[in-house]
Amino acid sequence: MKPGADITAFMERLGHDFARPELLIRALTHGSIASATRPDNQRLEFLGDRVLGLVMAEALFRADRQASEGQLAPRFNALVRGETCAAIARQIGLGEVLKLGRSEMLSGGRRKEALLADAMEAVLAAIYLDAGFEVAREVVLRLWQDRLDSLEDDPRDAKTALQEWAQANGMPPPAYEQTERGGPDHAPVFHITVRLSDGREARARGAGTKRSIEQAAAQALLDRLEGRE
Structure with missing residues (x-):
């Protein structure tokens, strides 16, 4: 099978130059265009998640031999979470080659964070099946290297950090409220307010996923609580 340009x-x-390009084609095939003769990438996504997880766990384990499990876990989560996988996918232009059904394409599927993250994991599985673990490991480390090098000692996401702050101060978890939604369906703009039980709050707005704007609101409130605003 000769791949297109x-x-x-x-x-x-x-x-990575695939010996079996059909594996890559499957990794790029979303369920919206799948058929009995054209399987989607969900099974590969399942496998790729594990490939990525093992590579990242090993890299972190070797990079800091003094770190405890409690220190390694948030670093690991920061490297394998959907937002990171989607960012890597954008970096290599994965959205440009996604195989989508017409409705998914019209709704902006090539830019959707979840689709990009899932496809990125599927592509890693395709490399693993095509050439083995060592080759897949080399690709992952090369694509993730900048993030490994710049990883903070405590890379918890803002929502997790804010929840832990609230618990440490005897409060229930923060509440997130979507106060407004605008923009077209394929590129929604969310307005999110996060509020603590004592009334302190912060707001964020922007395009992307609802979760990413919740993260921005949480970070804004953390900055306020810690006097960085």
């Missing part, structure tokens, strides 16, 4: 260009950006 777009897939060939993507393989160059990815840094």
Whole structure:
């Protein structure tokens, strides 16, 4: 099976030349266009999640031999979470080669964070099946290297950090409220307010996923609580 020019260009950006390009095609196939003869990428996504997890766990384990499990876990979560996988996918132009059904394409599927993250994991599984774990490991480490190098000692996401702050101060978990939603369906703009039980709150707005704007609101409130605002 000879891949098209777009897939060939993507393989160059990815840094792996597939011996079996059909594996890559499957990794890029969303359920909206799948059929009995054209399987989607969900099974590969399941496998790729585990491949990524093992590579990241090993890299963190070797990078800091003094770190406790409690220190390693948030670093690991920061590297494998959906937002990070989607960012890597954007970095290599994965959205440009996603195979989507018409309705998903019209709704902005090539930019959707969840679709990009899932496809990124599926692509990692395809590399693993095509060339083995060592090759998959090399690709992952190359694509994630900047994030590994710049990882903070405590890379908890803002929502987790805010919840832990509230618990440490004897409060229930923060409440998140969507106060407004605008923009087109394929690129919604969310307005989110996060509020503590004592009335302190912060707001954020922006395009992207609802979760990402919740993270921004949580970070804004953390900055206020810690006097960084």
